[in-house]
Amino acid sequence: MRPLTEDESKAVFAKLANFIGKNLIQLIDRKDEPYCFRLHKDRVFYVSESSMKLGISVARPNLVSMGTCFGKFSKSGKFKLHITALDYLAQYAKYKVWIKPNGEMPFLYGNHILKAHLGRITEDTAEHQGVVIFSMSDTPLGFGVTSRSTVDTRKLDPTAIIVFHQADVGEYLRDEETLI
């Protein structure tokens, strides 16, 4: 377990900022308790400093997880967000997409979101913008990247892809072994 280097921090912050924008400061500069980012076995954990201090005393092979896993660094140094970061992303998300009940299952099986399943979308969403996916009852289901801006979606046919799938809560079951 170690703090992130500057390059790693940049990679993580850039990914998070695509979803939550300036709310990223809320994660770093928290009112209640100091939180920090820690790297352990290529995984980035967002953890309160008190828990992190407890974690220091655990030997490296024995430490499985702590706090919230935000994602992992690939071998080539890219950062990938995991579904476990959804709680924080949903809390601070700037752009949201709500999907109809009939679109929930296809999305939770790892498919992209089609226009037919689109319930609502935050006005003025740009192209290739990170968005958090909600069900119509405001339950966060996952996150992805828009393929078109809000305006352009109007012209599309119902089978066109609106949001590219990145992660969904179904991964808790599907990727149970590899997630942590």
Add this chain to the structure above:
Amino acid sequence: MDVSDFLASHAAKSEVQVVDKEIPLTTDLAFLSVFDTNTIDEESHKCHLQSLANDGVQTLLVSLFKLPTTQTPDGPMVQLPQPTVLLPRAKPLPKPKPPTKWEQFAKAKGIQNKKRDKKVWDEERQEWVNRWGKDGLNKQKEQQWITEVPMNADIDHDPVKEARDARKARVAKNERQKLQNDAAAAGLSGKAAQEERKKDIDRTLSSSRISTASMGKFDKKLDGEKKIRGVKRKFEPAEGISEKDSSLSILKNMESDSRKTRTGPAPAEESVINTRKAVRFASKGRGGLAMARGGSAGRGGRGRGGKR
């Protein structure tokens, strides 16, 4: 008619007032400067400065007008004299070059260096020829039309090539010696130069060891070959550092970076007005380009696009 009064008054007008001081002022006309070495009156410094400037300019002008003038179409001209004040050097004196190896040897042996002329008298051609360079004497053996071949010469003996190679070798040797002298003059001599060379060799060796197809993985290992040590990575300690400030500064840097590279207008979150939304509203969803083309064109466009 008595003009003596008139002449007297004119003479008084044209008479120059010579500045009279305890220590006379000195001038250096080449730099148009005057030096006043009298004591300074500290109490009334304002008046004193004015009178000082006045006297100085007076002296300068008087001495300038004393110089001989020549008439030119542009008016009278004065040739300024050579400067009398010596200005100090701006830069320190250049350091003497350290002696070359030959100079050291010559000094130890007491050899007097006699200057060799570039030109030599050629008895055969009865003219002065270059010692080296174009048609130089050192190329004579290569350029003569007939050459003696020794009895025991090889079958492929080429006297021209031999002479040329020997000359080239002499040039190369001289160049090598010059480089050595230069290195000695630059202070890279003895131990330091050796250390530098050693480091350089190590660097080359380590880079060549990983420059094979398998990046050095399946190469034959030599006896006593050491493992290549990479750069030791160093990380911050896991606790006891204030991460908040460093994270915020990284965030700030990222923001300023993106602002520097951004070519388009600022995003909506930074400006008060959401530009994209405003354009969409004003152009009724047709976009900024269509709006710029003009309102009538837009209405016409709708007409064309409609059902026929």
